Amino acid sequence: MSNKVIVVVVDGMRYDKAYDALGYLQHLVEIKQAALYKVKSELPSLSRPLYEVLLTGTPASTNGITTNQTVRLSKQKSLFHLTKEHGLRNAAAAYYWVSELYNRAPFDFVEDRFQMDETKPIQYGIFYWEDDYPDSHLMVDAEYLRRKYLPDFLYIHPMGVDLKGEQFGAESKEYREQILKVGSLLAQTVPIWRQEGYQILITSDHGMSETGNHGGTTSCERDVPLFVISEKIEAGVYDEVIPQLAFAPIVCQLLGIEPSEEMISYQIPGLKNKKVFN
Template structure:
């Protein structure tokens, strides 16, 4: 049986994807393939999490802004996997819990282990600057201990830097370089454990540190 890790890099536009030298090396060696996508509108996070994980556009799902914090009404990768008897996991921002497991309580839901939920094994955070390095280490531990068939890893540091400094800034690019380093360490380990890896983003970031609109910097993302 194939196992899958979906790495969702929040806020990484395609214009900085060439800074991911390790992923580019896999592509040049014939061990990976790169595509460029145009995100749905509005090009903001919560609606696009729903699009990526259910296949529905924001207008179809009704998740059309970041303030809508109800549970998804759609079939998601998590719910389909669970109905098929597969184990699911997410190391992700707490909005993912709100969409697919229900209301989030930081005292109770920082760690989730419940086979009745759409996300069986969860490790959730709520600060945008929570270190990507910690997230990948947590992911590695969940993979070792729980062996899920589907896992979502969702990072926020690139998005956070983009909002602070702009999508064309050196500090934004530096966060891409850092995440590339962490991925080069962990992806080979996960491949050895039988996982296929997909890396993508929800939206990009314009030069002023904004997204939500229809510009190329905001909508063009790598896969």
């Protein structure tokens, strides 16, 4: 049973819209090859703070990443740090704020666009900075990293859904179409990743209001999906709402590594192996 993991964080994709539009992933759920959960995001429901939540398992009150304007390296131990410490190889195709959190801040648009350095927390990275950078290009960046460097942990972060949501609102045709496009990209890549032995988690940082906002406390801003494709997890739809702080320790569980001391102890519903790291 493989311990390799791919995480896809589709920025700004709220639960109900993903539930309705991600047809291929819902197909896998229906035929008992994937699990679906609802995740309640941490506050504030903003991108940079929630990247830190997803990757370190710590809240803003602990990690200090409280706004999108907090430009500095994280002071927490991330999934990139942990995989590197355990002798695993990691990679990321992501928005440049991820690089600023874990490799260097501020981001240098020339030197930091491509990063191939095993001494850094993110060992192999391709980063973008325009919000309209095509999701299709980002997925190819990620697949290049996967084929070239064979990472045990690959983090993928497309921005198109968030952009359309902020421009047109979550009830718009444009927002739904962008989620459908992401679904099509995943329908092309997920079968390849599964064949290559990866466990796959697909989630989001935050949701989106009908007026194109997020950052507040409403369910449309905080409720996001989590699809898990793994032989370690029983397939099906689960009613228990998962706290977003549990995401990082769940990834650690699937990678077969111990979480950091700052992460909460959490056992995802449907986990077949009941071992819990402390």
